[in-house]
Amino acid sequence: MRALALALALLVAAPALADSNLPPAYWAYRQLPDPKQEARAQALMEELRCLVCQGQSIADSDADLAGDMRDLVRRRIAAGEKPEAIRAWLIERYGDWISYRPTAEPINWPLWAAPVILLIFGGAMVAGRIRRKRS
Amino acid sequence: MSRALRLLPITLAVWILGTFAWRLIQPDDPTIRSQLVNREVPAFDLPAAAPGTVGLKSADLATGKPRLLNLFASWCVPCVAEAPVLAELHRRGVEIDGIAIRDTPGAVGAFLGRHGNPYSRIGSDPTSRAQLALGSAGVPETFVIDGKGVMRLQHVGPIYEGDIPAILEALEKAR
Amino acid sequence: MIAEAGLAALWLAAALSLLGLFLSIAHVRGTLEADKAVRALAIVQGLLCLFAFAMLLLVFARTDLSVALVAENSHSAKPLIYKVAGAWGNHEGSMLLWVTVLGLSGAALAALSHRLPSRTLIAALGAQAALALGFHAFLLFASNPFARLNPPAPEGRGLNPLLQDPGLAFHPPTLYLGYVGLSVAFSLAVGALLGGEVNRQLARAMRPWVLGAWIFLTLGITAGSYWAYYELGWGGWWFWDPVENASLMPWLAATALLHSVAVLAARNALKAWTMMLAVIAFSMSMIGTFLVRSGILTSVHAFAVDPLRGSFILGLLAVYVTAAFLLFAVRAPTLREGAPFEPVSREAAIVANNLLLTVILGVVFIGTLYPLLAEATTGEKLSVGAPYFNAVAGPLAILLGILLAVGPLLSWRREGRPVLRRLALPGLFAATALAITFFAIPQSGLLPKFGLALAAGLIPATIIPLIGRNPLRTPLATWGMAIAHLGAAVAVAGMAADSAFTTEKLTAAKPGETVEVGPWLVEFTGVTPAVGPNWTAVEAELRATRGSGVHVLKPQTRFFTNPPTETNEAAIDTLLSGQLYTVIGRSDAEGRWQLRLWWKPLVTLIWFGGVLIGLGGLLALAGHARRAWRRRMAQ
Numbered sequence: 001m002r003a004l005a006l007a008l009a010l011l012v013a014a015p016a017l018a019d020s021n022l023p024p025a026y027w028a029y030r031q032l033p034d035p036k037q038e039a040r041a042q043a044l045m046e047e048l049r050c051l052v053c054q055g056q057s058i059a060d061s062d063a064d065l066a067g068d069m070r071d072l073v074r075r076r077i078a079a080g081e082k083p084e085a086i087r088a089w090l091i092e093r094y095g096d097w098i099s100y101r102p103t104a105e106p107i108n109w110p111l112w113a114a115p116v117i118l119l120i121f122g123g124a125m126v127a128g129r130i131r132r133k134r135s
Numbered sequence: 136m137s138r139a140l141r142l143l144p145i146t147l148a149v150w151i152l153g154t155f156a157w158r159l160i161q162p163d164d165p166t167i168r169s170q171l172v173n174r175e176v177p178a179f180d181l182p183a184a185a186p187g188t189v190g191l192k193s194a195d196l197a198t199g200k201p202r203l204l205n206l207f208a209s210w211c212v213p214c215v216a217e218a219p220v221l222a223e224l225h226r227r228g229v230e231i232d233g234i235a236i237r238d239t240p241g242a243v244g245a246f247l248g249r250h251g252n253p254y255s256r257i258g259s260d261p262t263s264r265a266q267l268a269l270g271s272a273g274v275p276e277t278f279v280i281d282g283k284g285v286m287r288l289q290h291v292g293p294i295y296e297g298d299i300p301a302i303l304e305a306l307e308k309a310r
Numbered sequence: 311m312i313a314e315a316g317l318a319a320l321w322l323a324a325a326l327s328l329l330g331l332f333l334s335i336a337h338v339r340g341t342l343e344a345d346k347a348v349r350a351l352a353i354v355q356g357l358l359c360l361f362a363f364a365m366l367l368l369v370f371a372r373t374d375l376s377v378a379l380v381a382e383n384s385h386s387a388k389p390l391i392y393k394v395a396g397a398w399g400n401h402e403g404s405m406l407l408w409v410t411v412l413g414l415s416g417a418a419l420a421a422l423s424h425r426l427p428s429r430t431l432i433a434a435l436g437a438q439a440a441l442a443l444g445f446h447a448f449l450l451f452a453s454n455p456f457a458r459l460n461p462p463a464p465e466g467r468g469l470n471p472l473l474q475d476p477g478l479a480f481h482p483p484t485l486y487l488g489y490v491g492l493s494v495a496f497s498l499a500v501g502a503l504l505g506g507e508v509n510r511q512l513a514r515a516m517r518p519w520v521l522g523a524w525i526f527l528t529l530g531i532t533a534g535s536y537w538a539y540y541e542l543g544w545g546g547w548w549f550w551d552p553v554e555n556a557s558l559m560p561w562l563a564a565t566a567l568l569h570s571v572a573v574l575a576a577r578n579a580l581k582a583w584t585m586m587l588a589v590i591a592f593s594m595s596m597i598g599t600f601l602v603r604s605g606i607l608t609s610v611h612a613f614a615v616d617p618l619r620g621s622f623i624l625g626l627l628a629v630y631v632t633a634a635f636l637l638f639a640v641r642a643p644t645l646r647e648g649a650p651f652e653p654v655s656r657e658a659a660i661v662a663n664n665l666l667l668t669v670i671l672g673v674v675f676i677g678t679l680y681p682l683l684a685e686a687t688t689g690e691k692l693s694v695g696a697p698y699f700n701a702v703a704g705p706l707a708i709l710l711g712i713l714l715a716v717g718p719l720l721s722w723r724r725e726g727r728p729v730l731r732r733l734a735l736p737g738l739f740a741a742t743a744l745a746i747t748f749f750a751i752p753q754s755g756l757l758p759k760f761g762l763a764l765a766a767g768l769i770p771a772t773i774i775p776l777i778g779r780n781p782l783r784t785p786l787a788t789w790g791m792a793i794a795h796l797g798a799a800v801a802v803a804g805m806a807a808d809s810a811f812t813t814e815k816l817t818a819a820k821p822g823e824t825v826e827v828g829p830w831l832v833e834f835t836g837v838t839p840a841v842g843p844n845w846t847a848v849e850a851e852l853r854a855t856r857g858s859g860v861h862v863l864k865p866q867t868r869f870f871t872n873p874p875t876e877t878n879e880a881a882i883d884t885l886l887s888g889q890l891y892t893v894i895g896r897s898d899a900e901g902r903w904q905l906r907l908w909w910k911p912l913v914t915l916i917w918f919g920g921v922l923i924g925l926g927g928l929l930a931l932a933g934h935a936r937r938a939w940r941r942r943m944a945q
Contacts, residue, residue, distance in 0.1 A: 020208065020210050020236070020237035020238070021208070021209065021210050021237060021238050021239050021242050022237045022238065022239065022261055023896070023898045023899065024896075024904075025261075025262040025263075026262075029816050029817075029818065029895060029904045029906070030816055030817060030818065031814070031815065031816050031817070036753075039753065042814075046696065046697075047695070047696075047697050049693050049695070051167055051272040051273075052272065052273060053610070054608050054609060054610045054612070055551060055552070055608045055609045055610055056549075056610060057695070057696075059544070060542065060544045060546060060549070062543075062878075062895075064237060064263075065263055065266075065272070065273075068237075068262050068263035068264070068266075068267065069263075069267065071262055072262075072264060072267060090267075092170060092171070093169060093170055093171055093267070093268070093269070093270035094167060094169070094170060094270055094272070095170050095690075095691060095692075096690065096691070096692040096693070097167070097691040097692055097693050098693070099692075099693060100693050100694070100695025100696060100697055100698075101695070101697035101698065102680075102692060102693075102694055102697075102698055103692075107684060107688060107690060107692065108692070111676065111677065111680050111694065111698065114672065114673055114676045114702075115669060115672075115673050115702050115706065118668075118669045118672045118673065119665075119669055122665045122668060122669055123665065125140070126661050126662070126664075126665050128650070129579075129580075129647075129650055129651055129658075129661055130650055130651055130652075130653050130658050130661070141638070141639040141642050141643075142639055144586070144590075144635045144638070144639075145632060145635040145636055145639060148631050148632055148635055149632065151679065151683075152624065152627065152628045152631070152632075154679075154682060154683055154686045155600070155604075155606060155620075155624050155627075155682075156621075156624060157686050158606040158682055158686065159604065159606065159617045159620050159621050159624060162605075162617060163606070163608075163685075165608070
């Protein structure tokens with residue numbers, strides 16, 4: 001009985017467990033009405049890192065700031081901005097760190113080259129194990 | 136297997152283990168800093184955060200005199216610790232503008248009533264849009280802005296009494 | 311008393327490892343005949359570790375608050391299963407589990423190994439003892455699970471509510487049996503390189519251990535993925551998180567090792583590759599343990615962040631990995647390889663398979679460590695996440711999938727091109743499926759499209775090796791291979807289906823409103839309070855229909871008091887065609903509640919496929935065991 005009363009009290013008090021004084025931003029937990037725009041927004045949100053989490057994208061986080069970032073992304077996509085421009089705007093402010101997709105900057109070239117190099121290198125190593133046709 | 140090939144695994148292992156050791160000795164600084172330092176403050180226009188205060192525009196920050204831009208909130212516990220330090224800076228003639236992040240007018244008003252109001256203007260940022268535009272990742276944070284509206288320094292976390300000389304020096308340098 | 315008994319057992323076990331190490335060195339050098347002694351020591355050491363672990367479980371089951379670990383991580387109000395599982399839900403306890411599995415693996419190796427020459431086995435047990443010694447030292451000096459708290463705490467600090475879940479009971483032990491079970495392969499490789507020969511005999515002795523560890527690792531990773539899926543509340547099942555990658559990398563190495571050992575057993579070839587892979591697999595396990603516990607990588611799954619402990623593990627890692635790699639560098643030239651393989655033969659296919667698996671392992675490794683390496687070299691901070699890993703590992707996995715269809719049909723030694731004609735029909739299925747995806751789901755990415763096409767061709771293709779054979783006369787190992795490969799194909803189908811067909815609906819609804827998601831109409835009837843043993847909750851009732859029949863789902867937002875936390879408990883309805891995944895969020899000022907709804911067709915195939923892979927492995931293990939048993943009976 002006491003537990004039930006506690007639960008009812010929590011029903012009312014739940015917002016107190018939230019971080020800030022305000023509820024989530026409008027577009028934090030709402031999808032854009034245009035499915036193509038929503039898909040573009042969702043794809044971008046999965047690639048942006050949450051600023052206050054331990055390694056999550058803003059698409060997977062319940063943090064207030066992550067919700068505000070989702071709100072920002074959806075507003076801008078709805079206004080017609082390209083996802084790349086929004087990513088660039090955020091990178092301008094927070095650095096490469098905020099993008100889960102490594103940029104095309106020189107610092108990331110070894111990363112993108114790695115699979116190719118590994119395949120060639122590995123291929124060369126195994127080539128010796130496969131008999132070549134004698135012409 | 137050629138000699139170079141056989142030594143490759145161990146060479147890589149030593150390099151990677153060395154990097155691990157480096158990271159253990161020099162732990163990661165998890166603070167996320169704004170990349171806009173030494174660039175002009177991005178444009179924003181925020182309404183007043185509490186009754187009796189005035190809203191804040193980015194243009195208000197380019198007054199010719201260096202000033203502080205302080206991001207705070209009534210629900211932010213370290214901001215309470217910071218309030219007396221801001222009051223002290225204000226007493227020494229530093230002009231401070233504030234942005235209340237994700238806050239309600241009533242709560243901000245109560246906060247100012249309890250801890251004092253060192254701010255010339257206070258903008259309200261209910262969805263963190265200005266915060267994101269500035270490259271800030273939490274509260275409290277303070278920016279030193281020079282007379283032309285260029286960000287010169289970002290102080291992450293509350294300003295403690297011991298930080299006052301550094302802040303004043305940054306304001307001097309920003310003239 | 312119980313805790314002290316456990317601690318004493320650990321010290322004794324450590325002492326016995328030291329003794330075992332010395333005796334094995336003496337035996338290998340020929341100064342002493344210590345075969346029986348080393349074996350006995352390994353068995354006793356394993357049993358002592360098991361005893362110590364049992365003591366830890368007992369102390370948690372009784373919520374003995376005079377033990378610091380219990381006071382830190384448990385609470386008297388917790389259900390018993392979570393009290394016990396909580397024993398390994400923290401750093402020290404899970405490290406004891408680690409050491410216990412290490413000890414038991416050594417004991418099992420000592421007790422069950424009959425086919426290896428004595429020198430190789432004793433050298434391997436010596437290596438295992440050396441591993442045990444280091445990790446015992448870490449446990450006893452830097453992570454004592456039995457430390458006392460004086461005076462005892464009045465109540466425990468509780469356990470992270472995210473860990474109060476059946477997943478905690480299952481996922482870590484299974485994963486550790488896999489991770490740490492690979493130590494036997496490592497020790498056997500080291501033993502063979504040091505004291506014996508690398509040949510068919512070694513391969514046949516190593517295979518069951520690799521298979522066993524690999525099965526547990528597969529099931530452990532599958533369980534972890536499903537746990538994250540239903541626990542985190544957003545419907546994701548793999549995040550390329552550093553800790554997840556830390557469990558994937560040993561699995562990739564172990565899969566390559568499994569196939570390589572098969573070649574070594576059948577053709578007495580790929581000696582250097584097999585030894586290297588055995589060393590790499592357990593090295594990846596140790597690196598994973600380091601990454602997860604040192605705090606140098608940021609992750610939601612990371613354990614206690616402690617650079618001092620991290621340094622200790624790094625030291626152990628450095629010693630073991632460099633020693634093993636050095637040994638390999640020195641001994642590899644003495645490994646005589648056979649003639650080159652026919653280009654289209656089973657051996658060649660396995661070589662290609664190993665190459666692809668190793669490349670995937672390499673890119674996952676590089677991607678996980680790149681932010682750290684970049685920062686160490688240039689000071690810049692960057693992130694490498696799912697977009698990179700999917701872009702790189704995805705196409706490689708597709709290539710691997712194609713190999714999966716081809717390889718099992720080829721024979722050893724023989725030129726096998728004619729056999730590929732049997733793949734005409736699966737190839738047709740795949741091509742048709744690919745064409746259909748371009749028409750039916752043009753908006754989804756390339757990877758899901760190719761994944762679906764691959765699955766369409768691969769599922770029949772994996773069954774082909776069984777067609778035309780008498781089921782009762784087909785070796786169990788062949789059944790195992792076919793089912794494991796089928797499992798992989800099914801998992802790929804699930805992954806691709808999830809990417810291609812999932813529909814999502816995020817909305818704010820008032821009680822009484824109906825929301826559409828995919829083919830479903832979901833009525834939100836209302837919200838009621840709910841109560842559990844140590845939590846209270848807000849529970850929503852959703853009634854979903856799609857044609858006939860109503861499915862009732864009750865997602866909750868739970869509030870725990872010890873420690874104070876709020877979690878989302880998703881309500882998932884599992885049907886043959888997919889899962890309806892529902893989450894309730896917070897309410898706003900107007901009484902609208904956040905609802906998150908997903909319709910995920912065929913998503914359960916992901917984990918069903920994982921289980922099939924494990925089952926296939928089990929059948930293969932049973933087949934090898936039965937053959938070994940028959941052989942021993944015949945002698």
